[in-house]
Amino acid sequence: MLNDERFYGHTALIDEEHGVETKEGPNPAIFDPQLFREHAEAILPTLESHLADHSIRGLKLVEPAILLSLAKDLMTKEQGAVVPFDREKFKAIIDLYIKTGIQVHSPGFMGRQFSGVVPLAGVVDMVSSIVNQPSSFYEAGQLPNVAERxxxxxxxxxxxxxxxxxxxxxxxxxxxxxxxxxxxxxxxxxxxxxxxxxxxxxxxxxxxxxxxxxxxxxxxxxxxxxxxxxxxxxxxxxxxxxxxxxxxxxxxxxxxxxxxxxxxxxxxxxxxxxxxxxxxxxxxxxxxxxxxxxxxxxxxxxxxxxxxxxxxxxxxxxxxxxxxxxxxxxxxxxxxxxxxxxxxxxxxxxxxxxxxxxxxFEKEPNIYTEFDSAEKNFECTKRPMIMNLWVLWALHGRALFSNKVDHLCKLARHACRILEKEPDFQVLHQPESNILCFRYLPKELDNYSIADFQVEIRNRVCKHGQFFISKVDIHGESALRVVFMNHEIKMSHFRMLLQAVVKSGQQVINEYQQHPKQ
Ligand SMILES: Cc1ncc(COP(=O)(O)O)c(C=O)c1O
The missing domain is CATH 3.40.640.10 (Type I PLP-dependent aspartate aminotransferase-like (Major domain))
Structure with a gap:
């Protein structure tokens, strides 16, 4: 841990007469490049093991009041002076951040339109945060503006x-x-x-x-x-x-x-x-x-x-x-x-x-300002978001993306074929991309509301913690929705999900039969 005395206050000396600083500004150690390395190295192993974790799991929701309290406990109570970097506390914050999120690269995650990123893009994103080059103006972000072009x-x-x-x-x-x-x-x-x-x-x-x-x-x-x-x-x-x-x-x-x-x-x-x-x-x-x-x-x-x-x-x-x-x-x-x-x-x-x-905004654009995008977009200070995409495209080429897109859409078509052979499932469309919507409609459903049944299944499957799927209304009635965004998913995972759906559905039916709603 860096325990530099410069953390503890404003060390700059002000030349009273001219009102300018004659020495260092406040808390210079916060900006110490060595400290940056220490910060990054503290969490690299954590991120690596996060990426290496391919266990099948969705999301465990934490009660907000509990998470609020856990987060507050990690905050310093000190108000007057800048507190030195605490490696253990920092690691605890990052752990909490990771553990309370959806495991987006798990094969159990089939619920939303975002997923695990190509890790290299995350590294580029960190570079963007450090070099801080907003991209609406060429002069502020030269390479991002060229990369956009x-x-x-x-x-x-x-x-x-x-x-x-x-x-x-x-x-x-x-x-x-x-x-x-x-x-x-x-x-x-x-x-x-x-x-x-x-x-x-x-x-x-x-x-x-x-x-x-x-x-x-x-x-x-x-x-x-x-x-x-x-x-x-x-x-x-x-x-x-x-x-x-x-x-x-x-x-x-x-x-x-x-x-x-x-x-x-x-x-x-x-x-x-x-x-x-x-x-x-x-x-x-x-x-x-x-x-x-x-x-x-x-x-x-x-x-x-x-x-x-x-x-x-x-x-x-x-x-x-x-x-x-x-x-x-x-x-x-x-x-x-x-x-x-x-x-x-x-x-x-x-x-x-x-x-x-x-x-x-220049009235007559020159060779530099001609690359500005600020006149065309709402944001003034804008993240150089293109860098994450461009670097992957530059280093790996189109196939990295097209292979993945092809694969995910193929998964949805295969999953559809599987469901079509299951008499208790109703497929709601032929998937055109990587999204598939269906209903579980076993014969025993009797007069239980079809819509309530799908919602209840979705909630139970998610609560169980292995799979994360979503629900959606199709032609006015609730259905289960699977999004194959995650390249870790194999057909065996989809079959496991169906088992989880059937199990939850049967539980609901059993409970209903024992205690029918009035
Ligand atoms: C078809 C469609 N349009 C727009 C959006 C909104 O995009 P964003 O979440 O990037 O604002 C979404 C998000 O899921 C979408 O599916």
């Missing part, structure tokens, strides 16, 4: 936008990417709103956004934020597979017009959250094109299928979309957040934020 071009090979016209920015999460794209769409179609605010809509048809019944909540939330209002969302009906029913779109748009709505933007999903379903981008783009509607694709989940030669066809027509959200922190296995927002037309990306700020 490189990755934009690399990924555009799979999208197919005109190379000299498109652009890409990074945002902290897919929700912010969706909001930013919808803002650009609104300002493009209603150019006076930025200055006039909602007054600009007065006397016009009400601006509306057409979205799938299955759209992620960040899309409907964006309508609220942008002054469009949730009531002006035109819900496009879906088919059994969870995709927008193309045959019903013209009719839905017409009905909206008759209600006094002007649909200026349509949002399709490339991978819905609930079923991982892909809307028919090609046909939706044609419809949008004839009506001068901005087409945004929410590919937060499934945009990553673009890197796969086998699965890219799911996003057929993507080059016709005006904008695309793509989360690398989902299926490209880098630490969150790392979201990419693509625009087909670079000029339109500037519509999102029409501002003048002489302290940062």
């Amino acid at each position: 490189i990755m934009a071009n690399e990924f555009n090979q799979f999208i197919g936008y005109q190379p000299d016209r498109f652009t890409m920015i990074t945002t902290s999460g897919g929700s912010l990417a969706n909001l930013t794209a919808l803002l650009a769409a609104r300002n493009d179609k209603f150019p006076t709103v930025w200055n006039e605010g909602l007054w600009a809509f007065e006397g016009q048809l009400r601006p509306a956004i057409a979205i799938s019944e299955e759209a992620h909540y960040s899309v409907s939330r964006a309508a609220g934020i942008l002054g469009i209002g949730e009531n002006q969302l035109v819900r496009l009906p879906i088919n059994q597979a969870g995709q927008i029913d193309i045959t019903k779109v013209p009719q839905a748009l017409e009905a909206a017009e008759q209600r006094g709505l002007k649909v200026f933007c349509m949002v399709a999903s490339a991978g819905t959250t609930s079923m991982g379903a892909f809307d028919d981008i090609d046909q939706l783009a044609d419809i949008a094109g004839t009506k001068d509607i901005w087409l945004h694709i929410d590919g937060a989940h499934g945009g990553s299928l673009l890197v796969s030669d086998e699965l890219r066809h799911k996003l057929k027509g993507i080059q016709k979309a005006d904008s695309l959200t793509w989360d690398a922190h989902k299926m490209l296995f880098v630490p969150s957040p790392c979201s990419l927002l693509f625009y087909r037309n670079k000029e339109k990306s500037y519509a999102a934020f029409k501002q003048v700020a002489s302290y940062v």
Whole structure:
């Protein structure tokens, strides 16, 4: 442990006359490079054994009051002086951090759209934290801005936008990417709103956004934020597979017009959250094109299928979309957040934020400021999130990602085949990506509520601690949802999960038969 006396207070001497410091600033030892090595080395073995732990387990929820107390016990009570680094306490905090999280790289983790990251990306993330180069301005983060340009071009090979016209920015999460794209769409179609605010809509048809019944909540939330209002969302009906029913779109748009709505933007999903379903981008783009509607694709989940030669066809027509959200922190296995927002037309990306700020924005871009993204994104100080992705891409190449994406989607298809052979299970769709939804419906279920039954099974399976799965409403009724995000999962694990589902289900039935609800 470093026990430097410099920890204990402000050692700087102030030249009273000139008001400047003549010696060192406060607590210099906190910034000691050797101390950094000590910090990092203290937890490397812990992280290594965390990564090496492939036991099958989900999540054990700790009561918040208990965790609060454990966390508070690890805090110093000292208020007056800076306390020296305490290696043991630091290790205890990191242990608590790890132990109370979902074991994201365990084969028992099948519940959410994030998973274990490629560990190298975590190392790059640490470098980003130490060198601290925010990436909205070239002068603050030179390599991150160059890396953004490189990755934009690399990924555009799979999208197919005109190379000299498109652009890409990074945002902290897919929700912010969706909001930013919808803002650009609104300002493009209603150019006076930025200055006039909602007054600009007065006397016009009400601006509306057409979205799938299955759209992620960040899309409907964006309508609220942008002054469009949730009531002006035109819900496009879906088919059994969870995709927008193309045959019903013209009719839905017409009905909206008759209600006094002007649909200026349509949002399709490339991978819905609930079923991982892909809307028919090609046909939706044609419809949008004839009506001068901005087409945004929410590919937060499934945009990553673009890197796969086998699965890219799911996003057929993507080059016709005006904008695309793509989360690398989902299926490209880098630490969150790392979201990419693509625009087909670079000029339109500037519509999102029409501002003048002489302290940062240049009227005439030069060779440096031309790389700035601040005018196009909400965040001013922004994490150089692209570095995690770019370094993996630079060192390992595309196959690292495409192999993983192919593998996870294949797991979902195999799991579906297994379920189809089980008479007590109902498969709800043919998986288009790595998400599979189903119900356990044994004959003994009798008149127990199907919806309550699925929820109860999910809760019991998770509580048992071996598997972590989610629940979702499919066509209005609860179902079990498995997300194959984790490359450690084998079919044997999925079979074990089914056993756990059956066991929990049978327990519920037995309890119900003994004590039927009134
Ligand atoms: C389809 C879809 N869109 C948007 C989001 C939101 O992305 P983020 O969590 O990165 O904000 C999600 C998250 O799961 C999603 O599944």
